[in-house]
Amino acid sequence: MKNLVLPSLRSFAAIFFPELCPGCMNTLHETERLICWGCQLTLPKTDHLWDFQNEVWEKMNQFVRVERVVSLFDFNKNSRVQSIVGSIKI
Numbered sequence: 001m002k003n004l005v006l007p008s009l010r011s012f013a014a015i016f017f018p019e020l021c022p023g024c025m026n027t028l029h030e031t032e033r034l035i036c037w038g039c040q041l042t043l044p045k046t047d048h049l050w051d052f053q054n055e056v057w058e059k060m061n062q063f064v065r066v067e068r069v070v071s072l073f074d075f076n077k078n079s080r081v082q083s084i085v086g087s088i089k090i
């Protein structure tokens, strides 16, 4: 049986405590979870899944011999990626 009370309470609580996207600080839509669609589409993705000898792999291999290193996004200071990672760490 579908719970009808919980979504109503969430909507009511969102009036006073809206859920914000940690990347852009805009209010999240009901269908969005954690990160807004705008940020998901514009985050700087890498192609490390297909490029095995990428720059992260080269840096890591200077210290430890690894077969494969993958990063999903480019990380820069004061970027949306940093804001999102910071909100996850809390």
Ligand SMILES: [Zn+2]
Binding pocket: 021, 022, 023, 024, 025, 026, 035, 036, 037, 038, 039, 040
């Ligand atoms: Zn956002």
